Amino acid sequence: MMNFNDFVNEVKGNIKLFLPKDYENAEVSVMEYLKLNRAYTGLVVRKEGEMIAPTINLNQLYEAYNTQPGVTMETVCRKIADMVSVAPIQVDLKSILNYEDVKDKLFIRVSSAEANKEVLENAPYQLREDLAITYHVAVGKDQDGLSSMFIKNDLLEQYGITAEQLHEDAIKSSPHVMPPEVSSMGALIDEMYQKNILMLTPDEREMLQETLQESSEMPTFFVVTNTERVDGAGVIFYPEFMDNMGELLGNDFFILPSSIHEMLILPDDGQVDAEMLKEMLKEVNATQVAPEERLTDEVYHYDMKDHVFEKADRFTERQKEKAAQAVKTEKDGKEQPEQKPKAKKHDMEL
Template sequence: MIKFESFCEEIRNNIKAFLPVTYENAEVSVMDYQKLNTTYKGLMVKKEDETITPTINMDQLYKAYQNQPGVTMESIYRRIADIVVESPIQVNLKSIMDYDIAKDHLFIRVSSAETNKDMLANVPHQLKEDLAITYHVAVSMDEEGLSSILIKNGLLKQYGITAEQLHEDAMKNSPRIMAPEVSSLGAMMKELIEKDLFMMSPEEREMLQESIRESAQMPSFFVVTNHQKINGAGALFYPEMLDNLGKVFGQNYFILPSSIHEMLVLPDNGEISADELRAMVTEVNATQVAPAERLTNNVYHYDVCNHDFKVC
């Protein structure tokens, strides 16, 4: 089996043979690409007239080549060629570099401060205990998903604004870009079945239905996310969200960091302890949540009267 380094080099040297002649003079590069919670080798094929191009995750392709029967090098080449040709990201750089335009496309994400500490050294952010709020510019959004750019210190300097101004504008704009959504855990699981988002097999569908039945016996968890249900954990920190949840519950409540995609909230009515909830989060993270989607093993508590969010 070809080693990963050779795999990347072979693709870098040969991918143009699978691309149209218009890519004859394109620049092909492979480099470390850092995102929140993960680092991977990324392949980029950039024509002279393109400002931004997709970064293709070589780690994922290599795993498919290793583990999936029938995946050949030729099929890898053709998959990459399809992505390069069919999904170019054409961006007006002014929409990113001109803050008067970019601020209308700002939104926040939440990640683990510890996991991303090296990256955060070069990124404007605010801490909520051991969670980090970072700021992003939405480049494009359609049925295929959201493309965005993480704002780093260099870009903030070019904007000529303070980190406080960036935070204020992003918090104001996030609910429009990534609208918040709150629902019961059971309702969300039923929605997944009805929409068949995961293309479930009959066995998988039965397992999820069983989970719904079991959840009826569990404490009343609510899910805080965004309408897209992707990178939705940050919705918890939208303006007045913490206080509004407290008004709905009429009491203090716990927050469980389910993943980067959602937070679980639970009224603090004395029926379950913080230690029990922490054990639950730790187990779920270890067995159900991919490393790139984990937040922390901590549980948080919100005091409605004091407006105080803290680690339990």
């Protein structure tokens, strides 16, 4: 089996053989990239005179090369050539460097502050518990999805604004750039069922029907994401979102970070226990969610009355503190002896 370094050198040395003639003077380079939630080795093929070029994730291709039968070095190079020669989105760099031009294209994402410590050292962000809100510019949309740029400190400096201003503007424009989408878990499974039913074998159909049956017996989870269903977990921090959700449910609610793409919301009707939810989330994260798509193992809670987003165990503590305080106040009130006015000293002297 070829090791990763040999694979990278082989790709770098051969890629031009698979590219059109106008790429013969292109610059081919390999760089280490540290992005939110992931680090990878990227191949960049930059044509003469072009300002930007796509970055190809070589770690993903190496995995396919090693694990998928029939994937040869030629297959890998042809795949890269296709990705490179499909005209990359030509971005007007001047407009990206001008804050007034990007202000309405800003949107937020959330990620684990702990897992992305290194990346966050060079970028503006705000913390909500252990989640980091970061800021991005939507560069363009096509059939492959959204192209975006992560705002780091050097770009913030170029904009000449404060991190607070960036946060305020990004929170305001996010719902327009990445509109929110809320649906019940059952509705999502139904949608998958409708889409896949014709492509399933009878056995698979039966399995899916059993899953549907089980899901109808589960508590009512709501899925919060954006209409792209990509990097949608930040939707819960859109303006007024949590208050509106609470009004809709008529209740406080738990928030489970299902992945970087969505949050699950479960009404806090006294039937579920935060500890149980945390155990469930930990199990799902460990077995069902790819490491680069995980958020955290924490369960959060939104308190409608106090308008507080916090870790669920902190909410439990606050409730205990409140209850203890109420008992103490009541007790103090009862124990207070009736105060008789003190006789003045001179009244006692005859």
